[in-house]
Amino acid sequence: MTDAFVSAKAVFRDGGLVIDEPAAMRNKPLANRFYFYLMMPAIIVLACITLYPFFWLIFMSLHKVDMGAAGDTWNNFKNWTRLGSDRKFVQGWWLLLKYSSLCMLFEVSLGIMLALILNRSKWEKLLVTVFLMPMMMAPVIAGLVWYYLFNSTFGWYHWLMQSLGILGDKSILGDKATAMWGIVIVDVWQWTPLIILIVLAGLKRVPRDQLEANMVDGAGEIRNFFSITLPNLYPFLLIAVLLRFMDNFRFIDAILVLTGGGPANSTKILPTYLFDVSFTFFKLGRGAAIALTLLVVTIILGMILVKLFENPSTTKSSEA
């Protein structure tokens, strides 16, 4: 190290005295190796709990998995090739995208609206606590609560919808046309609070002087929201959307309790179908293949969102 310091020379350049950083100081192999050793325990634990299952998943997707004595046999990509002709797989994807887009649309727009109201409310803290309650509930419990609310004989919500003349005689979860809305409502009810929370945090960070500058420039409230508040919320919304997208791809507890994917598969979004394939019919090889498609799409979506997030000029606010 001392050598490195000694080798630094001051030279005149650009009209002033300049010292170049010696090359030796730039690569510090010793220090780097030390940090690597420090990280080893974490890396080993991670490898056991995530990498091993991941590779095992790939292995399974290429085999006919038999949990009995026969063992796993190579089946020439049959798990994969059959996916294309699997109507429920394709439909599962379509329903998943529909389901998460609907959830996202309502959660984000409702979340922003409610956060805007809360942000101006005198009772903000109290209201936030109240609004957060659904989120505190285990998804299975939420599913059960709504299952009873939707019940066509004694469900309060069902009664309300019927009294308002929206529903007719049908049951919400029992009808192909409305079951999807049923599970969307539950997800929106449970997870909008998360969006509210994130957006509320974002609203506190919207620079007041930008809003004021825009007002002086001639903007009214609505224009101010769209041209200043919303762009400043952008990074926060990205986080919220990323979290919710990934959750929608994973959380099926409420759906399993509410509809189990029915009626007539109208709510059989891909993760529920995956559950059926793997844990009802125990076709673990096919299940693994489906799970991998889910994983790849989740990763790609995540990468796109993170990429958008990294764009500095859109996400960071100007600081003096």
Next chain:
Amino acid sequence: MASITINNVWKYYGDTPAVKDLNLVCHDGEFVSILGPSGCGKSSTLRMLAGLEHISAGEVLFDETKVNDLPPKDRNLAMVFENYALYPHKTVYQNMANSLVIQKVDKATIDEKVKHAAELLELTPLLNRKPLELSGGQKQRTAIGRAIVREPALFLFDEPIAHLDAKLRAHMRSELKIMQRKLGTTMIYVTHDQLEALSMADRIAVMRDGVLQQMGTPKEIYNNPTNHWVAGFIGEPAMNFLDCNLGTVSGNTALEHSAFSIPLTSEQSQNLLGSGAEQSVTLGIRPDDVSISTNPSEKHSIEGEVLVTELLGGDMLVEAQIEGSRVTVKTDPSYEADMGDQCYLAFDSARWHLFDINTGSTLF
């Protein structure tokens, strides 16, 4: 163009008054600076003019129109914020065009005006950059560009150059002044930096604790401060204050201090008679109006000891201890002195001020 009249304006935040009974007139095309330490109510005043802050009492007139209840967008003014408040997601061009886009001006006109302003401010090569890619000075010029593109009746500047480095700040002072003269737009400029106010403004309003202390041209404020506080606030290095008694020396009124006794001019004694001054007064004299010498003479009669010297490049400050007080003297760097050296001071009695020791008001 517009003239601004502020009549008996008060601003309360809760129960705390931030601006107290402010009266101020800014003529059409005038460059008025509101000067004061932080918390004196200058920014609140500016924000009330912009319509960003509710006016608790009193009225604000633009020309003859009362604007108290007009929202900012209907006041036809442009404001430059302390932190520039650029829109980070918009380019320099879009930032500058914003107000015109809101007014739905046609694209060709916007383009022409933005490019003209960019040329004026030397921003042309930066038009497609976003604020994050700009230096402090460039951000600040963009903020000014955004204001001038609008061609408003009134400019409001809230410490726009406070965050620039010293060299750039000096440059921007003259640039801003030239720009304001060229455009001829009424301008209200808030600052805590007396140098900015003195060097740029046509008139200065000095505020303290929400109260307007004095309004006048830079020369008036510097040469004839209305009270002890203004006298001490304006001028760098600050004015020396010495507590003295009024006495009589051979029939003339004289200032008596433990270190000196100097007769007043007859005009000054005359002024003093009318003011009903008490026995004790505060003498105020600027470091520029004190001269120093290594040898005693009839002129340099006040004996003292050098405490410290500070070389400021073209000038030198000497802090001297005279009996009972300290006095700062601005002198030539050629003056040779060391800590502990004897020195002899002389006060320019034509340029000193006396303040009432209790109220702080100027006696002359």
